[in-house]
Amino acid sequence: MNSAKPLVGSFVRIQKRDLQSLVDELKAVHDRVVGPREIDSAIVYDDLDHVDQLPIGVIDHQEGGVYRLTHESSDSHFDYVVGPQSLKSFLFPPHETISESFRKDGQWEIQAVETPATRIAVLGPRACDLRGLAIQDKVFLEGPYVDPGYKRRRDALFIVAVNCRRSVATCFCHAMDCGPAVTSHFDLALTEMDECFAVEIGTSAGGVAMDATSWEPMSETEVAQAKEVSVELEESMRNGTSARQMETGGIRELLMDNLEHPRWQEVADRCLSCGNCTMVCPTCFCSSADEVADLSGDHVRRERSWASCFTAEHSYMHSGNVRKTTRSRYRQWLTHKLATWQDQFDSSGCTGCGRCITWCPVGIDLTEEVAAIRGE
Amino acid sequence: MSEKPKLAVFKFASCDGCQLSLLDCEDELLAVADAVEIAYFLEARTDQIAGPYDIGLIEGSVTTAHDAERIREIRQQCKFLVTIGACATSGGIQALKNWQDADEFVRSVYATPEYISTLSTSTAIADHVPVDFELRGCPINRHQLLELISSLLRGRRPTTPSYSVCIECKRRMTVCIAVARGVACLGPVTQAGCDALCPAFDRECFGCFGPKETPNVISLTNHYQQQGVDGDHLTRLTRSFNANAPEFKEASDLLSGEPPLADNGDH
Numbered sequence: 318m319n320s321a322k323p324l325v326g327s328f329v330r331i332q333k334r335d336l337q338s339l340v341d342e343l344k345a346v347h348d349r350v351v352g353p354r355e356i357d358s359a360i361v362y363d364d365l366d367h368v369d370q371l372p373i374g375v376i377d378h379q380e381g382g383v384y385r386l387t388h389e390s391s392d393s394h395f396d397y398v399v400g401p402q403s404l405k406s407f408l409f410p411p412h413e414t415i416s417e418s419f420r421k422d423g424q425w426e427i428q429a430v431e432t433p434a435t436r437i438a439v440l441g442p443r444a445c446d447l448r449g450l451a452i453q454d455k456v457f458l459e460g461p462y463v464d465p466g467y468k469r470r471r472d473a474l475f476i477v478a479v480n481c482r483r484s485v486a487t488c489f490c491h492a493m494d495c496g497p498a499v500t501s502h503f504d505l506a507l508t509e510m511d512e513c514f515a516v517e518i519g520t521s522a523g524g525v526a527m528d529a530t531s532w533e534p535m536s537e538t539e540v541a542q543a544k545e546v547s548v549e550l551e552e553s554m555r556n557g558t559s560a561r562q563m564e565t566g567g568i569r570e571l572l573m574d575n576l577e578h579p580r581w582q583e584v585a586d587r588c589l590s591c592g593n594c595t596m597v598c599p600t601c602f603c604s605s606a607d608e609v610a611d612l613s614g615d616h617v618r619r620e621r622s623w624a625s626c627f628t629a630e631h632s633y634m635h636s637g638n639v640r641k642t643t644r645s646r647y648r649q650w651l652t653h654k655l656a657t658w659q660d661q662f663d664s665s666g667c668t669g670c671g672r673c674i675t676w677c678p679v680g681i682d683l684t685e686e687v688a689a690i691r692g693e
Numbered sequence: 694m695s696e697k698p699k700l701a702v703f704k705f706a707s708c709d710g711c712q713l714s715l716l717d718c719e720d721e722l723l724a725v726a727d728a729v730e731i732a733y734f735l736e737a738r739t740d741q742i743a744g745p746y747d748i749g750l751i752e753g754s755v756t757t758a759h760d761a762e763r764i765r766e767i768r769q770q771c772k773f774l775v776t777i778g779a780c781a782t783s784g785g786i787q788a789l790k791n792w793q794d795a796d797e798f799v800r801s802v803y804a805t806p807e808y809i810s811t812l813s814t815s816t817a818i819a820d821h822v823p824v825d826f827e828l829r830g831c832p833i834n835r836h837q838l839l840e841l842i843s844s845l846l847r848g849r850r851p852t853t854p855s856y857s858v859c860i861e862c863k864r865r866m867t868v869c870i871a872v873a874r875g876v877a878c879l880g881p882v883t884q885a886g887c888d889a890l891c892p893a894f895d896r897e898c899f900g901c902f903g904p905k906e907t908p909n910v911i912s913l914t915n916h917y918q919q920q921g922v923d924g925d926h927l928t929r930l931t932r933s934f935n936a937n938a939p940e941f942k943e944a945s946d947l948l949s950g951e952p953p954l955a956d957n958g959d960h
Contacts, residue, residue: 357868357895382916384873401868411864587916591881592856596863607852612724612843623864628856629906643907651933678859678871678881679916 322524328540329532330513333392337368339477339505342529343438346669348476351407353400354438360400360516361405364438366440372397379485379671381680395479395509397442398488399670403446403599408453408470413621415466415606420615421653434469440477442503444496445488445670445685447478449599451502456602456664474521478503480547484554487671489561489684491554495668498547515543561671564691568665571655571691576648580689585644587679592625592674594681595650600666624683626650651683698747698846701733704768705753705760706787709895710832711778712736712752715764718835725839728846744770750847751824754780754787754815761812761821768822773845777838779831781818783903784937786831790813791937791953813954817937822871825853831934834886852884858898861889870897877917877930882908882940903935910944924948 323329331339343350344366352365355372365371377397378385386397418427442450457467464579478499490496499506508515515535518524535543554560597600605624610617624631626649632640641644658666667683674682716737725731732742749771755761775903776782776940784791789947790798795813799806805896818824828837837853838957844851854860858880862869870892871878880889880899884905891898904910925948932945 358873360870361866361868382872382920383875384869401863401873402866406866411866463744521825553904561849587909587912589857589881589913590907590950591905592861593859593869593881596860607842609852610843610847612721612728612839612846614843614847623860625856625860628854630854630856643909678869678878679912 322521322528323518323532323534325518325521325524328535328554329516329518329527329537329544330510330539331516331527331530331532332513333394333509334368335530335532336394338530340365340528341370342526343440343475343477345525347438348438349435350438350440352396353397355386358386360386360397361441362400362441364404365503368394371395376483377485379487379583379675381487381674381682382677384675385678393482393509395481395507396483398483398485399446399672401597401672401676403597403670403672404439404442404450404476405453405599405601407439407458407474408450408467409602409604409623411623413466414618415620416620418617418619420681425447429465431469434466434473434475436475437470438475438477442478442480443481443490443670444478444499445490445493445668446599447476447499447502448490448493449667449670450476450599451649452662452666453602453663455664456600474590475526476503476505476519477523478506478519480506481507482509482546484550484560485671485675486559487561487674487682488554488559489563490669491551491560492563492565492669492684493665494565495548496547496642498544499555508546510543510546516537517536525581553677561669561674561682563669563684563687564693565655565665568687569659570650571687572656575690576652578690580686581644581648583689584681584686585642585646587681588627588643588647589678590627590646591678592610592627593676593678595625595627596623597672597676599668599670599672600654600656601625605630608615626653651686654683655687671678684687697730699726699732699742699745700729700748700750701744701746701748701771702731702736702844703733703752704735705718705764705818706753706756707753707778707785708792709736709752711781711828711830712750713835714777714835715750716776718839721839725842728780729842746771747773749774751776751781751818753777754784754817754877755812755821756787756815757811759810764818764821769858773825774818775826775828776818776824776832777828779829779901780815781902781933782827782829783817783935786876786934786936788937789932790815791952792951794934794954809900810917815937823846828853829884829886829902837886856885858879858883858885858887858889858892858902861885861887862892863878865889865893867892875920875929877903877922879930880911884914891935897930899933900931901934903938904940908940910940912933912948914944914948 456462756924880898884902
């Protein structure tokens with residue numbers, strides 16, 4: 318073992334089998350270590366004890382409304398891309414009790430529910446999901462109102478990112494300028510090489526964790542080789558058929574100047590308004606808060622749950638629904654995601670992860686919808 | 694006379710499973726009995742307190758001329774009428790008879806067919822009288838039933854979702870079996886409320902909560918057909934516990950090319 322900890326910004330190398338030392342170290346200092354696992358025919362995040370639980374040799378194939386895994390006899394640890402879950406559920410849980418109210422002697426007592434955050438180390442997020450995290454940080458932490466639960470969980474999150482070596486047909490992070498290279502929002506970032514992992518140190522906490530491994534310094538040539546993995550992938554995504562394409566130039570004006578385009582009705586005829594796209598989106602942040610009372614009416618919990626702009630309830634206000642049709646709901650979602658998000662948060666709301674395409678039960682593809690409105 | 698609101702439970706053509714959901718509220722049953730007077734509920738008590746009632750829960754569908762008459766009388770007795778379950782809300786599994794010759798069933802099943810007096814259709818309670826609220830499901834979800842009672846006691850709207858089962862699936866992190874395994878699932882067009890029970894146990898949603906708000910059933914069945922799912926399978930999928938719900942019926946009739954023999958208004 319080296320005597321000095323690796324420095325922030327540096328690259329080091331570990332042998333593939335030494336990844337277990339890192340997992341063991343993360344387990345020692347976090348409540349949970351989660352990583353990609355093959356469960357129920359998909360790659361999902363779940364508890365990780367041993368590196369051999371990773372989906373080694375598993376390859377994913379994604380298309381509109383279709384997700385399939387195949388198994389190959391390789392030792393590639395991370396050659397599937399993103400599954401249905403992003404980092405969202407770790408920081409913005411699908412259900413959360415945010416307050417409780419008790420009636421005692423005719424008086425209401427209201428208590429905030431402040432559950433201490435579980436310290437989670439997550440192995441496996443890709444560049445698109447780290448951009449999703451950055452966007453959600455802005456939504457939940459950087460406005461005038463900071464979400465306290467999100468902040469507690471965010472402060473307790475440790476991230477071991479992974480640079481993709483391949484893309485699937487629904488990927489378009491390159492078009493959204495979100496990947497495929499991991500550039501920020503990580504403690505450590507792995508690039509899988511033939512015989513080893515190249516590890517970029519993102520934070521001092523990352524450097525401390527790496528100290529538990531038998532890391533070795535990398536030469537400039539070796540660092541350049543590791544960086545070349547992302548460069549080559551990006552080239553193949555731009556030039557080939559291994560990814561979706563989306564022209565983003567002037568997209569805000571394109572969409573906002575075409576609110577009555579016939580394409581909105583055409584997509585609405587196919588859209589199920591089921592909400593799957595918003596549930597799997599790493600940046601969709603809408604929630605609803607329901608008061609749940611017991612029969613006596615003396616105990617009320619305020620429950621926050623993931624909500625979707627595709628539901629009638631979401632656009633119901635003061636006794637009327639402002640978006641009655643699927644056409645208006647799809648248009649609201651897409652124009653917010655790609656256009657008005659820029660006004661609200663100074664960036665696009667899309668990271669090019671492609672989940673909304675893959676997990677749409679009828680395979681509606683936003684890149685195709687944008688191209689159609691562009692007249693392509 | 695008690696000042697508590699009077700609750701009545703009435704049964705039509707059904708299996709009793711939805712009524713049982715009320716008795717199944719074991720932990721909350723004393724609180725329910727505390728909050729309302731269970732005035733008429735043959736499955737729970739022999740005493741029958743005469744109407745009018747504040748809340749009438751209706752289980753089952755209308756399958757006889759007597760049913761059609763009785764539901765009108767009950768409607769007059771109940772201030773707030775709630776249908777509970779797929780039978781009362783859409784006609785139930787027994788509405789499959791709407792596509793068949795009911796007389797032939799009677800002849801082949803009963804030794805003395807002349808004792809049987811039945812309509813050719815099974816129809817929803819709302820086809821006969823105005824209904825104030827629907828609790829969906831086969832059977833209903835007891836938490837939704839408690840929410841309904843609780844909200845009626847306080848004069849607020851019940852919080853029961855009308856969106857898709859998919860939202861519940863995704864909230865509980867169930868992997869979509871339609872996308873990941875190519876299984877035809879009705880979740881995207883079915884109303885939530887079951888907490889996405891079936892997909893969590895690795896089987897497809899068969900629509901027991903009926904069509905969700907703004908359902909686009911035909912887009913979904915078209916897509917499944919394009920993915921190679923057999924049309925007969927999709928007809929059976931859409932023609933089950935809520936076969937007679939308008940949007941499911943439209944899809945199954947299109948898939949099979951066979952509309953029901955009898956018009957649903959024929960009773």
